Amino acid sequence: MRELWKLNPYIAKYPHLLLGGMIFIFLTNLFAVYAPSLIGEGVNAMKTFDDAFLAPIRDGQTEAMLFAESPVPEFPFTLKRIQAWFGGDTEAWTTGLNGKEDALAWIQRLALWQAGLFLLAYLVKGVFLFFTRQTIIVMSRRIEYDLKGTIFDQYQRLDATFYKAQDTGDLMNRISEDVSKVRMYLGPAIMYTLNLTMLIILVVIVMVYIDWKLTLYALSPLPLMSVGIYFVSSRINRQSEDVQRQQSGLSTFVQQHIAGIRVLKSFKRERDATKRFAKEADRYKMSALDLVKTEALFMPIIVLLVGLSTILTIYIGGQRVIAGELEVGHIFQFIFYVNLLTWPFASVGWVTSLVQKAEASMKRINDFMEVTPLIQSPLANNSAPVTMEELAFDNVSYRYPETGIEALQGISFSVKRGQIVAITGRTGSGKSTIAQLAMRIIDPCQGKVALNGKSLTEWDLDALRGLTGYVPQDVFLFSDTIAGNIAFAMSGEEAELEAVKGAAEEAHVAHNIERFERGYNTVLGERGINLSGGQKQRISIARAFLRKPHLLILDDCLSAVDTETEDVILKSIRKRGNEAAVLIISHRISSIRGADHVIVLDNGRVIESGTPSELVEAGGLYARMVEQQTESA
Ligand SMILES: Nc1ncnc2c1ncn2[C@@H]1O[C@H](COP(=O)(O)OP(=O)(O)OP(=O)(O)O)[C@@H](O)[C@H]1O
Ligand SMILES: [Mg+2]
Incomplete structure (x- = not known):
């Protein structure tokens, strides 16, 4: 990371964007973690209601007696709050419940409310996500612009001797490819890292608060997934670089032949060129197929391990519900959380490789920026000639x-x-x-x-x-x-x-x-x-x-x-x-x-x-x- 530290002065130019981005990432995750709890609450409320009213009816007790004796069912926490805020009367919902039909209508009404609130929470999360990108990604684009400017200035400062010793394409890469790799670090890599960190902290706090044992089981496959994906994605990186190299070899080949088409035709080398093209294209095809094979591993790994997490959650969670140590709604909530963590965990490998690439690119940029031109103006600038004698x-x-x-x-x-x-x-x-x-x-x-x-x-x-x-x-x-x-x-x-x-x-x-x-x-x-x-x-x-x-x-x-x-x-x-x-x-x-x-x-x-x-x-x-x-x- 030593090379990337050199970017700090650039980042320091946009403290508001970085800080804003962090706040928005936090808020995004807050709502991402909050939304599933609405499902948990809703399911729990329905379960208690069912236990109090409907289960006994199913067991053969008469309706009238039950509705007269049973206590008013509990509302989910959020809904109760909202009703209270708007001065609504929660009691009015439940008074006059009379018979099975009324009870089912109550459950329906509750489910609709919870679903509505869930959607609302996701909507708010989406808004914050938009602002996250508007800050962090904007910051990375601004820094990209600044960095390109600095590199271009350096291009202009360097002298002819330097240019003779360098390959033009290689020099061009400093301002194009290297800068864009550094930008991937400043934008997506920083964003995903902050996101993953905050999400894990928030989710784990909530999960442990609900049930720490189930948390352990549910999360145990995820680190495995990170490691697996890290290996797969490093392989993908290596292979896609291969593919890129083959591809640029192929375009150079074609470009040369188009540029020199007159020479090619006058020497009657078309057939030979076609043969050589076929060979180059074949090599490209082989590495592209290798890449596809590796890429095909990516999703199955994720699906397998997330599936494992889900099964563990349901199995262990179910046992704990039966033992009376957990409410059934929380199992739903946990499944949401496991899925929520999937993509961030899966992206750990990807982010790591982004950082590695950015580090290598930044080293090249730093080395280039450190070259001092041989031909320089004297420091005292009062020596400007006005005429030449x-x-x-x-x-x-x-x-x-x-x-x-x-x-x-x-x-x-x-x-x-x-x-x-x-x-x-x-x-x-x-x-x-x-x-x-x-x-x-x-x-x-x-x-x-x-x-x-x-x-x-x-x-x-x-x-x-x-x-x-x-x-x-x-x-x-x-x-x-x-x-x-x-x-x-x-x-x-x-x-x-x-x-x-x-x-x-x-x-x-x-x-x-x-x-x-x-x-x-x-x-x-x-x-x-x-x-x-x-x-x-x-x-x-x-x-x-x-x-x-x-x-x-x-x-x-x-x-x-x-x-x-x-x-x-x-x-x-x-x-x-x-x-x-x-x-x-x-x-x-x-x-x-x-x-x-x-x-x-x-x-x-x-x-x-x-x-x-x-x-x-x-x-x-x-x-x-x-x-x-x-x-x-
Ligand atoms: N950039 C360079 N790097 C290394 N050697 C060079 C470079 N430019 C010129 N030379 C060498 O320096 C010598 C003088 O080159 P120069 O270009 O000054 O010759 P010139 O008299 O201008 O020739 P011409 O009449 O062909 O233009 C030559 O031997 C050449 O090979
Ligand atoms: Mg000359």
Whole structure:
């Protein structure tokens, strides 16, 4: 339970709901226990009445004599109370009883009253049950909401390095499956536990008060039932997890085959796929059948043991009635109680497994919440940069922790406001790593990246990112409208449509967008699949432009556009370059020809740097690239 204790601060936010829930559970059980006593009372009253009037008649005594001599029969306690409250005259009921017909009518009237009162008690119980759920379950839903919020905040705080080491599906489970298992603890588990505890206390008090010996007999099979059901339900849990695993395996299989249907068909693998599907489905069927077999044990166990309890109650109770130690109505009452306890006892096993699952889920949530992001804002928040004058890499090295690859070694260069610096080099040479270091998505292992002379780690992280516009190498577009995707750059307030259009114009994508039927309101698929690669890149560029960033980083984002379009965009960049620092990463000479300064990377090191014309003269890798690319053009 140690992990679940961490939930206490969340519960403490809703003390009224928990307390209210406890009160309602108590009241629900009070009426649940009270209702059967009405049956007991009623039966007892009828029995005494029968003994006094009707039994002697059956034995042959004459009616007239009996009704004249016998005392007025006792009313059940509750009924008497109610009559008294409403000023009714209990005596009036019984005076003038004259003969067998009258006596039978009296019994009928009494039975109707008791039945009515019984119904009323159950109705009141139902009302309280409604409020119980309205408090405890509402509390669990509220906490679920809070917990999801906290987890989502943590998702946002964590850095790229963390995400690379994690499986997305697994991370998603924290906020979906794990939270819902914890909620099952907060809602049903707490509710049933409180309910069982209060019900047992109340029922046992009443039963012992009536007859402690009979209580022992009647309740003896119930713990057995709890244990039996615990074993059955743990087995059910294990097996249903099995079934779930098979099922998700099956859906993954189908999903893969639907997604890759074109490849599947072009390689003519349909028959093979069908065979493999049949095998997977068969495995699923087998575990589902196992589960059904175990589940089939559940009800018989309950029925058997409750039946045993009932038989013991009737047998032992009957003997005690014959011995004159118990009234017959109480046997009825006991049978009600045994049945009342059935479901709570049966649910002990279920609740236990709920708690166990919640404990495991909460441990995963706690572990996740305890991860501290590597990239954090400095604690003193007065260090927000307002402009960017210069971004300088000073002898920077970076090694990817997961793979141990030395992506960068001793990199030094700087980019000033109004300058365009291009970075080129073979694939895998470390260009994108530089972009990530410049954005402080990762921190260097050695050396320092400095903004305006001060290390990035000393600047406020939000403000720092606020200055930059980044076009990543792998474009990501949200399933939103085109306008929404471009305006994503602006936080909070909606970006003006005019500004969005302006940015699209500069990124040379406006004319494409306007040709769509719904223009800027065109909704993109999950990864913008209804756009061409070049269109996606340019929308991503427009997004960065919209921000009017002080530092613009373009990571190989012109690879999928034709040279004409490239020219237009480069002109826009050049225009922006007057007030911003620009970092262009590209393989294409046409993209970097116009830069003020070019850095050529190879294997994580700077092998050449200078103005484009200097590099051509130097006759190194850059010169060779120029040669090759002009040849092929
Ligand atoms: N997330 C990562 N985890 C581990 N290693 C990485 C990661 N990203 C990149 N690397 C490695 O770091 C090196 C540099 O990668 P980087 O992405 O910076 O290259 P690049 O110059 O941008 O290449 P490209 O031109 O293909 O985009 C490569 O050897 C790559 O395998
Ligand atoms: Mg790259």
